[in-house]
Amino acid sequence: MKQTLIELLDARVRAALNAVGCEGAAAVIAPSGRPEFGDYQANGVMGAAKARKMNPRALAEQVLAQLDLAEIASKVEIAGPGFINITIAPDFLAQQLEAALADEHLGVPQPASQRVVVDYSSPNLAKEMHVGHLRSTIIGDALARVLRFLGHQVIAQNHVGDWGTQFGMLTAYLIEAEQEGEVALADLEDFYRRAKQRFDADEAFATRARECVVKLQGGDAQVNALWQKFLDVSLHHCESLYAKLGVGLKREDVRGESAYNDDLSVVVRDLQAKGLAVESEGAQVVFLEEFKNKEDQPQAYIVQKQDGGYLYSTSDLAAVRYRAGSLKADRVLYVVDARQALHFQQMFTVARKAAYAPESMKLEHVGFGVMLGEDGKPFKTRTGGTVKLAELLDEAEHRAFALVSEKNSEMPEAQRREIAHVVGIGSVKYADLSKNRNSDYVFSWDSMLSLEGNSAPYLLFAYARIAGVFRRAENFDAAASIVLTEEAERQLALALARFAEALQTVARETMPHFLCAYLYELAGQFMRFYEACPVLKSEGSVRESRLRLCQLTARTLKTGLGLLGIETLEQM
């Protein structure tokens, strides 16, 4: 059975702890930050010693005597107050890498799978996608890919905004625009703006817009057809951006607010029947003792407005019911702006109370901060408008093209365009994914597309270098064994052996930046190896072994970048 190095060490150290009478003590294995402290350290001894009022150093001695790492470690020693430092044996590492090379999944374990719903992207279809939708879209996509790779059954849900009063306004305006023979929907943003202007300025139009909402919800054929037409155009727009971004969302993943329309009244009646929802100031609300409002009273979670209309708080509850009941989810990830944190906490609370979400189904809000401009304020255009996502991506490709052309003036334009696409889009995504999603982050063209450092081009360059090696290697032995003699080789090997750990951390913490950090570390180790250890110029088994290391590095980089939704290049 496949397992990660950490799992392996964890099991061995726990066994040793058991053997000396510390049943149930955690091993606490962590990569050690410094070479002089070995590759991994077991820190659990100190915790166990504390719990049993023992001398940690003495306990470490006992554990060490029982610890069997014969074929795994080349050195095991006690250091400091009671750390056990472990250095992995080169032969064992080599064996791990060979196993990974022989495995389609690069040796990554695929545990019993869960059904995981990932709710992400979820744009408002009334308008064009803007930069605010970028984070949800790519963070969600990366998480979906990683979870899938780890063997989980991922159900993507694009909970688009396709319902509500604004669609009455839009269909009403569409009726007029059609009559005037306009090609109205070419620019969604413009269309929305003109409709809104009309709505605000013309009372008669506003009335027709409200009538359209009623007709829409009542199933009126004409209004529904127009609404469908609008959605289709808007979804096409989204899909073109998904394609450009390399995001895997499909039309069948779309299940918008409108899909829950028929359930809304059911949910409210059910909440009333369960004694959760009560009338308050004409609205139907669920009072939550767990949250206080401004008057220090229980917070009201509104599920139906005074005028009888429903809110997103209602459709979110309907969606939970669907995800538990029809999708049979074990875990649901909501990749949504951190500003909605309170809403999700409350919604989860209501969903639990109403038994829409069984205790066994985990609900997690995967929040993220906003994108800021270089001035530290929300990222806007010079005139203060929202930046369209399409424009941002075009700009990224433009800048990347200039950069590529500067580096490779003699390269055919078509190839430079291809490289610019991968570098440009990859840079935008990587710049975002490489940061801890919890905090706001500063969007900077310079640091993003800069030639150096922790950026997409660095990783892509590492991959392209390996591709270059294989272009020149006329033959190589794909069954050659790996031998790690140089320290640079061993460090690269160690990084390669940690791929699965990185992925598991990403899945557990729902933090894609751990994968970025891992890939950056791996690429760095490869660069050092590349400088220190000639591949094609060495001979015999050394050459073959190094080619195998290159091969696994390339596959790991390509796979890892692929999980982030970033393409690779054979040449750049």
Place this chain on the structure above:
RNA sequence: CUGCCCGUAGCUCAACCGGAUAGAGCAACGGCCUUCUAAGCCGUAGGUUAGGGGUUCGAUUCCCUUCGGGCAGGCCA
């Protein structure tokens, strides 16, 4: 008023449920291309982790508090 997130090198960010000397990149300075792609590598310099208490063998991490920034809190999403 209440709650959540954040504050780490000049700048942008890390630090894996508490671990050893807080790490990278940019910017600055100094080296390395007749040898597999220099979008690279090596080195130097840069820190009272916002301030103050506490918990303990050990705190950027946990608790309390002050300051500063962002966000949310009854009919928008």
